[in-house]
Amino acid sequence: MSCWQTVQDYALRSIGIGERLLPRDDFTLCQQFTLIGSGMIWNVYFGLLALLAGFFLATALALGKASPNRALRKPAEWFIFVFRGSPLFIQFFFAYFLFLSLKGVSSIFDPFTSAWLGALAVLFLNTAAYSGEIFFGALLSIPRGDLEAADAYGFSGWKKFRKITWPTMLRLAWPAYTNEAIFLFHATTLVYFSGFPAWRQKGDALYYASYFADKTFNPFIPYPILAMYFILVTLTIVGVFGLVNRHLNRHLPAERRMRMRVRPTLLR
């Protein structure tokens, strides 16, 4: 079977399109590359959606944590503490348990026991907590002068937040937020590994990598392939976030621009 044929058969296998049976013997490198790459669809799906949705909740959490109002501050603080203080591994376990029991309460919760929604929800809450903490830190370090200038121009309330506070917060938080994005994508490998069951052998990249490791009894090929795919994803994230960073800093004189330093300030 030619490699092109393999790609046609298995490139979309992880979402249930193409050949139904996974390769059973005579494993080729091409098969491993194709199927593990196919699994990456799920990693990107979880990472991207959780990141996009988490961004908004993170902003709310940061504002909540910085709020002088106790009723807003305490829940935000606890939310961030619980999600940042416990391993994602254990969060997945509890989420699955919780969704199973909620299923009995109402059929609205039925899809939550599948990875595509349930795991996404966990990753969403998790990344919101981590990003919320980053945004909170940035919120506190906004130069007072900027806020005073906004007042002087007569900005207040929503307008001040949208035009001054929020963009400045983003600019300051961006390098750390880039890290969070990288680690969120890495964390997506835990979904099928420990959290949620795989249906009809549709899984993420790690699921297929371990399938091959199990069938060929040789871990030294599939896992490095998986690593390669993730390095590509990481490079893409760094590139895209770098562009956004340039946009956020475009008004600053060259020497004051925040240098894009990807630091491991946060992961799980």
Add this chain to the structure above:
Amino acid sequence: MFNFCTDPDTLPQLQWFACYLTTGKHMGFYASFGTVLLLLAITAPTALLFGFGGASAARARLLPLRWFGKAYIALVRGVPDIAFFLFFVIALDQAFEWMRHQVKCPDWDQPVRQGNDFVVCAAAKMPLGTSPQWVHETYGFFLAVLTFAIVFGAFAANVLYGAMRAVPYAQIETAEAYGMSHRQTFWRILVPQMWVFALPGLSNLWMVLIKATPLLFLLGVEDIVYWARELGGTANPRFTDYPHGDWRMWYFLALLVFYLGFTRISELALDRIMRRLSHGQATAAGEAQRRTAGGPP
């Protein structure tokens, strides 16, 4: 454990639990908390050492060394830690045995790779086939520490690399003006000053390291997650004196409390260290301390 534990079927609830929670299996569970803490205690300084090596290499003047340092940082950080854990331990073990094989058995005539098998001479085995069980366990633990240190060393290297660059350049220029060599500048000026800048990143890394420990079971260490699964699973009356249903939730709840508590304690301790380190420093935090203390602005 207790004398009344001879016939668990007849016990009232309280004693039943007293006996159940003190079985040999549970002792293994409790001991595994110690294993995790010990691993953290050993891994943290080792990873720091790796990180220091990586950061120094990344800013070395020798080009290949610089490439090596940067590649190490970028490669390890680009890959999910779980992917490393799944094959690294076997790879490390084979690498050690292969090196020992080259040294100890130079006249060995059979290939090391025989089909699927990895075969080294008996003298090169790690640990030796005759070693007692605890040596095997210790060696496994050592490999786990090394794997963790390699992975987290890359993150530490990145933090330290940033911290080295954060030291004001004037300091280095001054050192050079005094006629210090490159080596002297590095050890006497740069290294002592970088820690204040590195501490926030390193404390974050410590939190991350704590939360990576549930993956220890992948490295073959009998960790708390392994035992929680083993103990929490439904216990069939045919195979145990203490049958029960699916109690995994309670065991994982215990783990959750452990992790949250450990995180909280670490947070408090690191805050204290940071306060002490910032004291009198010319950083924003040091400045803030001076202000609240009512000192001169």
Add this chain to the structure above:
Amino acid sequence: MKKLVLATAALALSAGLASADTVRMGTEGAYPPWNFINDKGEVDGFERALGDELCKRAELTCEWVTNEWDSIIPNLVSGNYDVIIAGMSITDEREQVIDFTQNYTPPDPSAYLALSADLDVEGAVIAAQTNTIQAAFVAEHGWTLVEFATPEETIAAVRNGEADAVLADKSYLAPVAEAEADLVLLEREEAIGGGVGMGVRESDGELKAKFDAAIQSMKDDGSLNALISKWEVSSTF
């Protein structure tokens, strides 16, 4: 190097053997009645009893080591233990990588465990442990397969309605059906997998021969059948 070492069954046989290498026996420790961890925290079960007896007959000093199922073969070929004795069915796939001794249980069917006895498995959702012959069987037949990391989770899935049935070794499911009234074994069974044997490295012919002889002697004097019946792991020879 998955060395979840739990029990050291140093079968001190005779002083003469003290200098010989110990044979390290790798098992999973999570598959009763074949192998499991007992209340004392030691490896127990059919294979513990069998392995100890075989080592005695082959005059070997043996030591027990547990290892996760997923990496049990890579760790054998890498030399981290010498024998796999973990309810492992002899299959062609595995034969390509490791050698098996002769089987110590006859081929036995796999069974379904479900909530109701009149389930039609072909249209149902079947749970199986990831990377088992049962998972491969369900996938090959094109039925709806849902995979879990541990056997415990597969049964939990049936209990809470995520899956309609579990497909696994009958000996594993039977005690569960016995203990829980609402779970039943289906009448339908599937003949998958050969007998169960001990796995050894292909380069370890000598060890394989010793265990083969020991298993044969246990078959001949009927002690193997007695052990099988005692632990109810399969039919007898």
